Amino acid sequence: MTVAITPDLIQQHQLTPGEYAKIVAILGREPSYTELGIFSVMWSEHCSYKSSRRHLKKLPTTGSRVVQGPGENAGIVDIGSGYVIAFKIESHNHPSFIEPFQGAATGVGGILRDIFTMGARPIAVLDSLRFGRLDDLGVPSGPGPRNRRILSGVVAGIAHYGNCFGVPTIGGETLFEPCYDGNPLVNVFALGICRKEDIFYAKAAGVGNPVIYVGARTGRDGIHGASMASAEFTEESKQKRPNVQVGDPFMEKLLLEACLEAMRTGAIVGIQDMGAAGLTCSTCEMGSRGEVGIEIELDRVPQRATGMTSYEIMLSESQERMLLVADKGRQDEVFAVFRKWGLEAAEIGIVTGDGQLRVRHHGQIVAEIPNRELADEAPLYDRPVAPVPSVPAHASSWPVTGDPQNDLPRLLSAPDICSKRAIWEQYDYQVRTNTLAGPERADAALIRIKETGGSLAISLDGNGRYCRLDPRLGAMLAVAECCRNLSVVGATPIAATNCLNFGNPERPEIMAQLVEAVEGISEACRCFDTPITGGNVSLYNETLGEGIYPTPVLGIVGLLPTGFPVTIPFKVPGRSVILLGGLRACDESQFGATQYAKEILHQLWGLPPALDLPYEQRVQLAIRRIVAEGLAESAHDLSDGGLAVALAECCFGPAEIGAHVDLPSDLRPEILLFHEAPSRILISTSQPVQVAAIAEAFEIESLLIGVTIEKGLEIRQRTVTLGAWDIATLKSHYDTAL
């Protein structure tokens, strides 16, 4: 069958006339239909990063612990004792909107394969989720019910895949804004571990070596998934449901065990999972990295549908498939392992010396493209930037007197702040018996590494509201908060990954958001010495021209010795309550992104809270010392909802120990209680003098604000009571809101 390559067809493949001209120049001829499909997925935004790549180069990617930076399936970082960790965060936003359960499930599946294809066994998953508002605005067709369906589908999908696969989902974040009504975000972070000498790379080598396909059969699902993820949503997007793949976590579990076992035979040269752009991407990328050619015969590819065309086979995104190159003559050792696990494995081609991706089907060559040009020479765009979208500088209305007594419970039951137990109880967060602190126990999730005696702390953070106001500062605040969460549990941040969720980069003001955010991440990550070892860019998060807030999400990993974790709740009455970093200043212009502004005033204005990076760093050094010396009985940083919300959360332990605090400040009460200036950590301690001495040594403020008590929370401002609450009542607001 010959399909004529018309301008219409080129446009349907989301290739510009200029891009098409480049294809013709590379090939020296018109592409075949199959070749057009191959180029269109490899040069899609999703696979080629053509809009973002020149800016991503600004990120710091090297460091003494970095074994592998961006460019592989996952970054690799040395954690000592002969072990490394492989980790990355990836988005599955577009599929999760079209089909929430399978979209999210395959998002988990995809990132897990990225980890074990490096030779590392996945030991932790965290998720960063964004949904539209949950209230129905009083109309039956309002967005609330639909967003709830998306939420419950996504959570069930993550649970389905992760639980069955056997990796604990140990933490994450879930936030809600109207801007995600038509574009939910599903960002999944996964981390694995292996011995340093057991790392595998996605690189083909050795002319004549066999190319082996393993795992699930290829079907017609997911064709053009990568292109779908590179376009805005329109009314027709619902018709794209067949573009979403269907996941089989049991198959993935077998694939994991079989791949790790096959790697131990020593017969595998290189291996890559088939994710976005499936067989196309895995063949040309492995060939390009190894500077070799790959020739495959599609008749040998295991297929679950009959009569599939070469176009369909090359573009299918069927899940749970891997491509590997084995040592010539040793393929039987590899086949034996896959047979043991009941998995299909087929030799589908060989490594060649000519640098070409050559694809045969029914005896004919259906595609012949130079690997390097296809994988690495995608057009790069320096898209124009314009000033980021403006926001009101001031609040439009703000009642003269606040009502802290009622505002605190209202904030505790706000969807962004309330307990997400209803979500995370559906995840197995304990399998593998390493979880020292699972969801909502401490500021970061904590897992021990049985092999090294050390532990890892992991946190995911992003704040779209902050970034909407100032993408650069918002991104820096996300890095700072993420590192702070690690420091609060006593961990030293060592490396980072990021997921950049933005709207349409062809709009200059959106492109500006992306550039600003990348530069902010870059500056903050240099400051905290947390190189970015990989990540993902998700653009075109727009529906009907309505873009999301710029939402960079950071995932940062820290190291600490294994021990009982420092958790959030107060433990014992009669302890000193100390606010490291102090009350900080905040004026009206820096209050417009807070949860108070969102939930009580229903507004967004001005700027995010100010960030003093050197001060932030000293606060983190101080808390790490305090934790290392065993001085903190509890520790919790101030973030969404500010001081009052953090205090309340510290009271929600099993014993419901409360606090009596008095704040020496002249700030307006609701600003004092609810502003979100960073660099602040609440601790309870029996050793306030030693804590103060450490704070002084690091030149940070350490303010004794009160004492823990048996029952109740009372907050005063210069002896005037701002509010007094029964903890069980507050807790029921917090626990039952979602």
Next chain:
Amino acid sequence: MKFGVIVFPGSNCDHDAFYAVTHNLAQSAEFIWHDSTSLGGVDAVILPGGFAYGDYLRCGAIAKFSPVMRAVRDFAASGGPVLGICNGFQILVEAGLLPGALIRNRGLKFICREVHLRAATQDSIFTSAIPPGQVLRLPIAHGEGCYYADERTLDQLEDEDRVLFRYLDNPNGSLRDIAGVLNRERNVMGMMPHPERASDPLMGSADGLAIFRSVLQARTVSA
């Protein structure tokens, strides 16, 4: 003492059970692949948690046909201790080695949470080291953990003192709060909570270790 941990395709708590008995209980253990026809001289067998065969069709419904199950059946018939944890319990029920069935949780959702249990009988090799009346804190992690049997079977289980554990805070709708049961010969047990996840104080509870210790004590006494 040597434990055998059965590995079905899709088992995912196999490493955890192995670690608990070797590291926390300080005994030896080996993995036994599901298509083995022999248990190779182990002293006790653990069917671990997970999703054997993806839990497709029905939890445990395919795993019961694995070749190793014949050896497990023979081992049980000869009086050897068999522990089915979570998915392992579901498999033992499907295999007919334990009565009843495990159906979807009352709330229809997967639940991962710490629950409180009490041993309902001291008269077993799985609970003899648990102080009478002690409340155990153990985690659950399952979507199909609601214990179900007809009234007659439930009465019979109680009459024969074969309810092994009961929930104090029934999380899944299990009839008569049953969290674990014994076979008639009292050497095969199944339970939905995970003792291997509560065998190290760092994990938040070490209450589960008493169950493995009971098996070890029984072995030492009889040896």
